[in-house]
Every structure is written in structure tokens, then in C-alpha cells.
Amino acid sequence: MSQGSAAPTFEMTVDLNVLDHLGINLYSNIAAVLTEAVANAWDADAETVSIKVSASNDRIEIEDDGIGMSVEDLNAKYLRVGYRRRDEDTEHGRKTAKGRAVMGRKGLGKLSLFSIANVIEVQSSKDGQAHGFRMSVDGIHRAVSRKESYHPEPLAGSAVVVTRGTKIVLSDIKRQRLGKGMVALRKRLARRFSIIGEASGFKIEIDGVPITAADRGDLPKVQFLWTFEGNEPEASTISHVLERESLPARFEAWDSTWRVSGWLGTARKPKDLDDDEAGNLNGIVVFARGRLFHENVLDRLNDGRLYTKYLTGQIEADFLDADDQPDIATSDRQRVQEDDERYVQLIAFLRSSLNQIEKKWNEWRRKHEVEQAKATSPALKDWLDSLGAGYRKSAETLIAKLSALPVDEEEDRKLLYRHGVLAFERMKLRGSTEELAASIDSLDKLLKLLADRDALEASLYRDIVKSRLEAIDKFTGLVDEDAKEKVLQQYLFDHLWLLDPSWERASGSELMEKRLTEEGIIVDDLTEKEKLGRVDIKYRTTAGKHIVVELKKAGRRMALHELEQQGRLYVDKLKKILAAQNESSPNIEVVFVLGKPVEDEMTNPDRVKYAMASVSPGSRIVHYDTLIHGAQASYSEYLERSKKFDKLEKIVSGI
Known part of the structure; x- marks a missing residue:
């Protein structure tokens, strides 16, 4: 220019x-x-x-x-x-x-x-x-x-x-x-x-x-209600509400003019919030100066927890539209500029409020849904009432969560209850019922956890029936010592729970047995076995223990010093093998299975106890008859469990 x-x-x-x-x-x-x-x-x-x-x-x-x-x-x-x-x-x-x-x-x-x-x-x-x-x-x-x-x-x-x-x-x-x-x-x-x-x-x-407030259609759908301090809905509009609580209306650090009003609530079922005419009510409407300011702030919270699927409400936050502050509404006045500090503070406040709501929702949900489920299904009530206090709370949480899953048909919900009861009983055997109740927050997770009913029933019976009945049926048919020995030799080493319940999952080791054979502990030659009085030895490991089980011929009477000498030999040889594998202080037990008692067992039990301790801590003598009686006791226990399962089946069928 x-x-x-x-x-x-x-x-x-x-x-x-x-x-x-x-x-x-x-x-x-x-x-x-x-x-x-x-x-x-x-x-x-x-x-x-x-x-x-x-x-x-x-x-x-x-x-x-x-x-x-x-x-x-x-x-x-x-x-x-x-x-x-x-x-x-x-x-x-x-x-x-x-x-x-x-x-x-x-x-x-x-x-x-x-x-x-x-x-x-x-x-x-x-x-x-x-x-x-x-x-x-x-x-x-x-x-x-x-x-x-x-x-x-x-x-x-x-x-x-x-x-x-x-x-x-x-x-x-x-x-x-x-x-x-x-x-x-x-x-x-x-x-x-x-x-x-x-x-x-x-x-x-x-x-x-x-037009009236009732035309909004949201408050009549609410089962549990939270109102912000200073809000008091008309009694006639909330007479159907089962539980109610007041929430703070502001953060303490806020400007004194900042506060919210209104209410938040949860419906009994997600589908209760579906409304073809009003639109989906599963959201939180924000008003400022009496008119819509944000159509659904719940979307902005990005809270995927289960309770949000049941949430509805409307809040008023006039500070979002203060005269002396910039206008943060979008041109269509249905959303806001999300980086504004007022909006950021509102989101933080709502997150805090919703955390309080979730805690109460879980508590109230368990209380009321369990009562509802018990009222609609006497069989389910009988099951819950039959549980001990230690299990009942987890079971109630499970039923409440199952009732909260978005299932449209009541028959489908009853099917969930049936699966839930079976799963709970299975988890009770494993001691993990709380894990089951805590893991259910979606239908997909539940289906993965429960699979189908046949699989659950098979799971319930497999551990007790398959592994025990075969052995127990054999024991009940024993009539003489030879039969006892033959059956025990066949099954004892595969069913160590007959010797000790804690050995149920004991595992074998072919490599270790080979080493023991090389050391002369396990004898494969039948003639040599006959000289030793028909000895059968097996090796197992379980829970950090090394177990040597020696099965003697049922009719042979053994002296205590023979057992003590043999046991020490087994322990010394096994320690040598394990030392070569860098295990310097192994926990070894030797178990002798005899048909006839050692004389000292009747005349000097303390000597027997000392002799077995000198072999290794935990070593002991057991007898065929004791194992048979134990098997019979296990059979009786199984019968009692079967009765419980029969009762459970009736409960499940009745839900």
C-alpha cells in the first residue's frame, strides 16, 4: 500500500x-x-x-x-x-x-x-x-x-x-x-x-x-428412587416406589449458587423403560432454566455397569446456563460443549452420585428380587431356606443378579434360576459360591459360566459317582481274603482316597517308579515277589508329598521290625533319588497295607507309633478290613449326597 x-x-x-x-x-x-x-x-x-x-x-x-x-x-x-x-x-x-x-x-x-x-x-x-x-x-x-x-x-x-x-x-x-x-x-x-x-x-x-408431569412416563416406571436434597415429589406420584434415599445436591467445593435438583431412579426391568411414543426412557435428562439442555447425559458418563440399564431420571442444573457465563449449548440446544468447566463438574458430580446409587441398588435389588422370586417359586424359596447362613447371602445375590438380567419372558428367567441353582451347588462343592455370584453381570458371562443343564448335572455327579462307585461296588462283593487282595491290588493304587481323602488327586510317575525298580525297591519278578510275601509297591506324589504304598499279601503276618527295616530302606533309597533331582528335604510317607495286624498293634501301640515315625513322619500301617469299612462309610456318605441331589433335582424341576 x-x-x-x-x-x-x-x-x-x-x-x-x-x-x-x-x-x-x-x-x-x-x-x-x-x-x-x-x-x-x-x-x-x-x-x-x-x-x-x-x-x-x-x-x-x-x-x-x-x-x-x-x-x-x-x-x-x-x-x-x-x-x-x-x-x-x-x-x-x-x-x-x-x-x-x-x-x-x-x-x-x-x-x-x-x-x-x-x-x-x-x-x-x-x-x-x-x-x-x-x-x-x-x-x-x-x-x-x-x-x-x-x-x-x-x-x-x-x-x-x-x-x-x-x-x-x-x-x-x-x-x-x-x-x-x-x-x-x-x-x-x-x-x-x-x-x-x-x-x-x-x-x-x-x-x-x-400436558402434565405424569405425561413424561418415567417416574411411574421407577422401583427405587433417589432425590436430590431439597426435592420432595408429591406423595401420590411415588406411592409405588419400594425404596427411597436422598442424595447431596452439590459438591462442597462448588460455588454457593451451584446445585442440582430433580431425581434419579431405577426400573425393575430394562424393558420397562422402553416406550415407543416417548422414546427410550433409559437416560438422564438435564434441564436448565426449566427447559431441556441435554437429552441424555447418561451416554456421556460411559458407565457400563449393569445398574445403568435400569436407570432413568431428570435433573435441573441452572448453573449450566448462567447469564454471566458463556453459552455452552449447541445450536439445536439439545447438547452442550463438553469441555466447559461447568459441564465437567456436573459429570463428576453425577459419577459420584451414581456410585452411591449402585451400592444401594445392589442391596435393594437383592432384598426385593429375592422376595419376588421366592413368592413366585415356592421351590426356589425352599432351596434358599435350606442353605446355611454362610451360603444364603451369596445365593440371594446370585438370584438377585439373575433376576436383573435382561430376559423378556418369565419362563426364560425361571430357566436361568434352574441353571443358577445347579451352578451354585456345584460351586458350593468347590467353595467358590461368592465367585459365581460376583461374576454374573451380563447374560453372555452367565451362559459361558453355566453352559447347559446336562453339562451341569454331569459335573455335579462325576467326581463322586464315577471315581467311587466302581471301587465301592467291588468292595461290597468281597467275601474272602483272596478276593479282597485281588480287588485292592487292582483299585487301591488308582483310588488313593481310600487311604487318605486328601490324596484324591494323587498323580503317578512312571519315571520315578523306574528309578525305584533300579534301586531294588519295586520288584517286577513274580518269583521274587513270592519270596517277599507277595509285595506290591506303588509310588505317588500329592500336595508336595512322596508316597510309597506297600501292599502285602492278605494272609501273611508281618513283624514290626520287618516293616520298620523295609520302610527305612525305601526312604533312604528315595531320598538318594530325589537328592539327584535337587530336592534335599523331601516329605516322604510310607504306607503298609496288611491283611493281619502286627502283634505290637494290640500289645504295645506306642512302639508301633515310634517305629513308623522312625521310618518317616506320617508313615503308618492300615488294614484291608479298615479300607472296606471306610469304603462302606463312603458309600453311606454318597447315599446321603444322592438324597440331597434328588432333593435338588426336585427343587430345580419345580422352579
Whole structure:
């Protein structure tokens, strides 16, 4: 730029094309559009706003009894896109003449009407003077193409019928955006305002019938209720609520003017929150200044815990829309700028509140769902009542969680109960019932855990039946010593639980047996065995122990010193083998299985005890008859368990 020349002039203009983005294409449903018209009526100090939809759905009238607008108001405020009332109206920009907190802020809401209608008539009366005009999408587009300002068409005097407030008539309706009818519209508008009712002096009517808080449809679905301090719902609206608790309304560190109001609640079943007309009620609506500010803040919390599937509620947080703070609402006023500190604080507060809710929900859920389940299934009640106190709480938690899973049909839920009972009994044998109850937070996890009923039943019986009945059946048929010896030789080494219940899962080691054979402890030669009195020796390991079991011929009488000498030999040889494997202090037990008692067992038991201890700690003598009696005792115990399983089967079948 040469010295002395004039500075260039710059000018920013806004094309009418902006209406396509801020109005015609900004909103997608009739409830969101009418929210703007209702909010304008509130800001005009109206007591009633009436909405009428023609039977053919081709005409919508919105009329209020507010203060109305003059021609100057219509031009300077209504037709001026972006008029910021709170900043520009020094007298009633933030508080109306009636003292209402003004809802409008951006000056864009009136454009939303173009989202559902191609033609809009506006009539308004103020100070006894009524005026009106007609706008059309086609007219605006023609002005855009000619790069001209748009001038709405004035209505003839005879066409202006309003005598008080403002009347808006929408025609040439875009039918695809009308939604699911008037019942749905009533519910959706009810969920967009918290100032409906006598307390606020504001009424919204659809086709002459007032909208009420009950039209929201959420509170009647609530089983458990949490209200923020200072909120007291009408008793008649919460008479169905089973449990209720109060929550703090603010963080202590917050500004003194910051607080929330409203309530949160949980339904009994997730499907209770499904509503084709009102939309899914599984969410938390946020209001500010009495109107919708965020459609569902629950989505923003990213909380995947089970209880959130049952959650609904509505809270008011006026500090999100403070006059002296930046506007954080998006253009369609249904979401917010999420990095604003006020919103960040609200999210943190809600997370804290929901943590408290989850704890109570689990407690209340277990209490009431268990009672409900017991009432609907006497067999399930019998099972729960039969459990000891140590198991009952885990079982109740299990039943409560099963009842909380999203299952539509009651028969399917009963099937879950059946599987749950079988699984619990299985886990009870393993001592892990709490793990079972704690692991169920989704249907997928449950199905993976439980598999199918046949697998569960097989699991219940396998450990006791398969491993024991074969051996026990053999024992019950024994009639002489040879049979006893033959059967014991065949089964004893594979069923060490007959010797010691703690050896149930003892494992063998072919390599170690080979080493013991090389050391001369285990004898394969039958002739040599005969010289030794028909000795059979097996080696096992279990729970850190090395076990040498010597089975003597049933008819042979042994002397104590023979057993002591043989036992020490076994221990010395085994220690040598294990030392070569870097195990310097092995735990070794030697068990002698005899048919006839050692003389000292009757005359000097202390000597027997000392002799076995000198072999190695834990070494001992057992007898065939003792094993048979033990097997019979095990058989009796199994019969008792079978009776319990039979009873369990009856319970499961009866659920």
C-alpha cells in the first residue's frame, strides 16, 4: 500500500443460505421444533400455550397469551436472526416482567419452525394493535438466488385474528418429521420442560388437553428412587416406589449458587423403560432454566455397569446456563460443549452420585428380587431356606443378579434360576459360591459360566459317582481274603482316597517308579515277589508329598521290625533319588497295607507309633478290613449326597 493512500474497507455479510443450516436442516423432529415455540411463549410471560394439529396433519397452530409483539418487535427481535435478548434488552433481557428466568439466548429458535413447515404465518397483538406476516421457504430461496434481503408478506387486516399474545400457524407440513402422533408429542414435550404446572404458572395444551408431569412416563416406571436434597415429589406420584434415599445436591467445593435438583431412579426391568411414543426412557435428562439442555447425559458418563440399564431420571442444573457465563449449548440446544468447566463438574458430580446409587441398588435389588422370586417359586424359596447362613447371602445375590438380567419372558428367567441353582451347588462343592455370584453381570458371562443343564448335572455327579462307585461296588462283593487282595491290588493304587481323602488327586510317575525298580525297591519278578510275601509297591506324589504304598499279601503276618527295616530302606533309597533331582528335604510317607495286624498293634501301640515315625513322619500301617469299612462309610456318605441331589433335582424341576 502506497504512502498516504486510504486504508481498505472490509465487510462481513451473512447470506440467507445460513437459514438452511440454522433452521431448515437444524432440527429433525417436531418435539424439538415446538420446544422453541413453547420457550418463546414462556419468555413472553404467557400462562398458556396451546398447540393444535389438524386431523389431516397438514396444519399446526401454536398460540400463547403472552405480552405479544409490536411491528417494531417483530422486525427488530423476531425477524432478526441472532437477536440476543439477554444481552440487548436491559430491562427484561434476563428476567421477564413476571420474574421468570429467560430461556432464549441465541436468537435462532424461531428458525426451527422451517424444519417441519414450508409456510409460516406469525400474528401478534400488543397494546391493542395486531399485525402479522407470512414467510415461506420458497420465498427465502428466491431472495437468496437474487442476492436480496427477504421481506415476509404482510397479512391483510382481516386475516389477523389474534387479540392477545402471539399465534403461529404452520402449513405445507413436512410429514416425515411429524413423528408418531399426538400421544407421542405430548410425552416428548413433557420430557422437555420442568416448568409445567401450577407451581410455575405455565400450561401447555395439545388439542385442548393440558400436558402434565405424569405425561413424561418415567417416574411411574421407577422401583427405587433417589432425590436430590431439597426435592420432595408429591406423595401420590411415588406411592409405588419400594425404596427411597436422598442424595447431596452439590459438591462442597462448588460455588454457593451451584446445585442440582430433580431425581434419579431405577426400573425393575430394562424393558420397562422402553416406550415407543416417548422414546427410550433409559437416560438422564438435564434441564436448565426449566427447559431441556441435554437429552441424555447418561451416554456421556460411559458407565457400563449393569445398574445403568435400569436407570432413568431428570435433573435441573441452572448453573449450566448462567447469564454471566458463556453459552455452552449447541445450536439445536439439545447438547452442550463438553469441555466447559461447568459441564465437567456436573459429570463428576453425577459419577459420584451414581456410585452411591449402585451400592444401594445392589442391596435393594437383592432384598426385593429375592422376595419376588421366592413368592413366585415356592421351590426356589425352599432351596434358599435350606442353605446355611454362610451360603444364603451369596445365593440371594446370585438370584438377585439373575433376576436383573435382561430376559423378556418369565419362563426364560425361571430357566436361568434352574441353571443358577445347579451352578451354585456345584460351586458350593468347590467353595467358590461368592465367585459365581460376583461374576454374573451380563447374560453372555452367565451362559459361558453355566453352559447347559446336562453339562451341569454331569459335573455335579462325576467326581463322586464315577471315581467311587466302581471301587465301592467291588468292595461290597468281597467275601474272602483272596478276593479282597485281588480287588485292592487292582483299585487301591488308582483310588488313593481310600487311604487318605486328601490324596484324591494323587498323580503317578512312571519315571520315578523306574528309578525305584533300579534301586531294588519295586520288584517286577513274580518269583521274587513270592519270596517277599507277595509285595506290591506303588509310588505317588500329592500336595508336595512322596508316597510309597506297600501292599502285602492278605494272609501273611508281618513283624514290626520287618516293616520298620523295609520302610527305612525305601526312604533312604528315595531320598538318594530325589537328592539327584535337587530336592534335599523331601516329605516322604510310607504306607503298609496288611491283611493281619502286627502283634505290637494290640500289645504295645506306642512302639508301633515310634517305629513308623522312625521310618518317616506320617508313615503308618492300615488294614484291608479298615479300607472296606471306610469304603462302606463312603458309600453311606454318597447315599446321603444322592438324597440331597434328588432333593435338588426336585427343587430345580419345580422352579
